[in-house]
Structures are given as C-alpha cells and as structure tokens.
Amino acid sequence: DTGVSQDPRHKITKRGQNVTFRCDPISEHNRLYWYRQTLGQGPEFLTYFQNEAQLEKSRLLSDRFSAERPKGSFSTLEIQRTEQGDSAMYLCASGPRDYNSPLHFGNGTRLTVT
Amino acid sequence: AQSVSQHNHHVILSEAASLELGCNYSYGGTVNLFWYVQYPGQHLQLLLKYFSGDPLVKGIKGFEAEFIKSKFSFNLRKPSVQWSDTAEYFCAVSPGSGNTGKLIFGQGTTLQVKP
Numbered sequence: 001d002t003g004v005s006q007d008p009r010h011k012i013t014k015r016g017q018n019v020t021f022r023c024d025p026i027s028e029h030n031r032l033y034w035y036r037q038t039l040g041q042g043p044e045f046l047t048y049f050q051n052e053a054q055l056e057k058s059r060l061l062s063d064r065f066s067a068e069r070p071k072g073s074f075s076t077l078e079i080q081r082t083e084q085g086d087s088a089m090y091l092c093a094s095g096p097r098d099y100n101s102p103l104h105f106g107n108g109t110r111l112t113v114t
Numbered sequence: 115a116q117s118v119s120q121h122n123h124h125v126i127l128s129e130a131a132s133l134e135l136g137c138n139y140s141y142g143g144t145v146n147l148f149w150y151v152q153y154p155g156q157h158l159q160l161l162l163k164y165f166s167g168d169p170l171v172k173g174i175k176g177f178e179a180e181f182i183k184s185k186f187s188f189n190l191r192k193p194s195v196q197w198s199d200t201a202e203y204f205c206a207v208s209p210g211s212g213n214t215g216k217l218i219f220g221q222g223t224t225l226q227v228k229p
Contacts, residue, residue, distance in 0.1 A: 004157075031215055042118070042204050042219030043158075056214060091158070099213045100165055102148065105158040 004106035006092050012112045013082055020078045021109045025094030032075050033103065034067055035091040036060065043091055049075060082113045116141045118207050120220035127195055128228050135190040135223050137205030144210030147188040148217065149179055152202045161203075164188065165210070175199070197229045 005024040013019050025032050030051050035043035046065070048056040051072035061067075064082075069075040079086055089110050093103040121136035139145065149161040162173025169181040179190045188205060202224050206217040 033216065035219075040123075040221070042120075042206075042222045043217075045216055045218065048214055048216055050214075056216065093158075093217075095215050099215045100146065102160045102163055103215065103217060105150075107157045 004092055004094050004104050006090075006106035006109050008109055009107065010110045010112075012114065015082060015084060015113055017082055018078065018080045019082060019111060020076055021090055021092075021111075023075045023077070023092030023094075023106060025074070025092070026096075026104055027073075029094035029096050029104070030072065031095040031097075031099075031103075032069055033093045033095075034075070034077050035093065037089040037091055037108070038087075046077075079111075082111075084113050087111055087113045116207060116209065116218050118205055118218055118220035120203075120205050120223050122223045123221070124224045124226070126226045126228065129197055130194045131227075133190070133192040133195045133199070133225070135203055135205075135225075137188045137190065137220060138186050139188065139205075139207045139218075140186065141207060141209060146208040146210050146213070147179075147181060148206040148208070149173065149177070149188075149190050150204045150206060150219075152204070154201070158204065161190070195225075195227050197227045199225060200227045201225060 007022045032049040034046040037043045049069040064080045067077045089108040091108045092106045095103045117140045119138045147164040150158045164171045172178045205220040
C-alpha cells in the first residue's frame with residue numbers, strides 16, 4: 001500500500017489563471033473521490049469516479065471545475081479562471097470495489113489564489 | 115439533505131483526562147458511520163467505523179464510539195488522552211443504501227492536549 005499520492009502539494013496562482021491537480025490512487029482501487037476543504041471546515045464532496053466513469057458531481061462543482069480519470073487510474077482536477085474563493089485544500093481519496101471498505105486519503109493540494 | 119454536526123469545535127484537555135466528542139447526523143435511512151483523524155501535517159486517517167452489529171465499536175489508539183440510532187448520534191470517546199492525540203477529528207456518514215461510498219463530513223473538532 002503506497003498510499004494516495006497528490007501533486008503538487010502547494011500551488012500559488014493569480015486570479016484568472018487555470019490550474020490542474022493530479023491524484024494517483026492506490027493501484028487496485030477503482031473508486032476515486034475529490035473533496036475540497038477550507039479552514040475550519042470538514043472536507044466537502046466534489047465528485048466521484050468508478051473506474052473511468054464520473055458517476056456523481058456536487059453542485060459545488062461549478063462550470064469552471066472539471067475532473068477526469070481517463071484510464072481509470074490517475075485523475076486530474078482542473079480549475080479554470082481561478083477566483084480567490086477557490087483557495088482551499090483539495091483532497092483526493094480512493095477506495096476498493098467493496099463500498100464498505102473505508103476510503104484512503106492523500107495529503108492534498110493546497111491552492112492559494114492571489 | 116444529509117448533514118453531520120459536530121458539537122465541539124475546539125477542545126482543550128490535560129493529559130489523562132477523558133474525552134468525548136459529539137456527532138449527530140441527519141439522514142433517515144441506513145448509514146455507515148466513521149471517525150477520521152488528521153494529525154498535524156498528515157493526511158486523514160480512519161480511527162474507527164460502524165456498519166452494523168454491536169453499536170459500541172473500538173478503533174485504534176484506544177478510541178471507541180457508540181452508535182445510538184434513536185439519537186442519530188455517534189460520539190467518540192477515549193478514557194485517557196495523551197499529548198499525541200492532539201489532532202483534528204472528523205465524524206463522517208455514508209448512506210448505507212445506494213451506497214457510492216461518498217462520505218459527508220462534519221466540520222471537525224480540534225483537540226489540543228496539554229502535557
């Protein structure tokens with residue numbers, strides 16, 4: 001178990017720029033989730049993949065946000081035309097086929113929009 | 115809508131004190147319940163989980179939690195905390211039916227244990 005890996009750990013960008021984050025789940029896990037966490041709050045669900053299929057998206061995920069998992073392995077989360085309100089920690093989690101198995105979380109990507 | 119409420123935002127205890135963190139959820143159906151912990155600078159880790167059976171579940175590091183269905187609660191307890199328990203604690207719920215494994219988190223409780 002090499003854990004869930006996220007890259008980069010930190011990203012500072014100017015308002016209006018596009019950013020892309022990557023998540024590498026645990027290799028045998030077919031479920032992958034993205035969450036957003038702001039200071040003093042718990043993680044908020046953004047989107048869920050089962051293999052390469054995006055099965056659920058939160059209303060929090062505006063048109064500026066898009067996520068992909070093209071081969072059912074790694075995933076990317078892109079934010080276009082970033083806004084200061086996008087500043088947060090973006091967490092990725094993965095889980096095995098058994099839905100009763102707990103999720104494993106990565107260390108997150110901290111985004112700061114200036 | 116499903117939601118999770120954690121009553122205490124910031125708790126300060128001395129070592130050896132007992133701990134109880136409250137968690138209530140709002141969901142009418144079957145649920146799976148979790149407590150996750152996030153130590154400073156580390157990723158979220160599972161402390162314990164409840165799916166069915168004995169409502170008193172034991173987790174790692176001496177933590178336990180009790181599911182009280184009638185109160186929609188899943189409170190976390192530890193009889194004697196240590197300085198190393200300083201961390202942020204999150205209660206989470208996942209619907210048991212139509213389960214996608216999606217977790218809904220509470221806002222978290224920051225625990226500070228003084229040596």
